[in-house]
Amino acid sequence: MVCLGNICRSPLAEGILQSKLDSNKFTVSSCGTSSYHIGNKPDSRSIEIAKKYDIDITHQRAAQFNKSDFTTYDYIYAMDNSNHKNIVKLSNKAQEKSKVKLILNELYPDQNLDVPDPYYGGEQGFEDVYQMLDKACNTIASKLKKRS
């Protein structure tokens, strides 16, 4: 799960998807394309909205996307088109590029919609992001379970 800062959207996506999967079978992680918040906890508004739905993301610490992630992970979900473009730029092979997906295309195929960045907005933005990610992660989790 990749966003820009790895403090608002992708920590939520990580927590939500992991909560829908058996952690003995699937590892979900998140990072940002930027280095802005490396080592930081998720934004308090993301922590709060996750807690509202019984998901604890307080252990997460922000990291930056690393090229080794292309090898470590089978699927890479970008929160928005800008993140997607920046990850694809780092890929060397078609096989790496093919792992990079826009997360809302799981719900709305080929529409290339962004999960809006809630950082500069209010709490409702975090609720909206949570609901979008929850739905997208339902689709991802059911696909992954079929493949395992």
Ligand code: 4NP
């Ligand atoms: P995120 O949100 O990409 O969902 O973690 C942001 C967090 C921080 C900044 C931008 C977006 N920032 O510019 O510091």
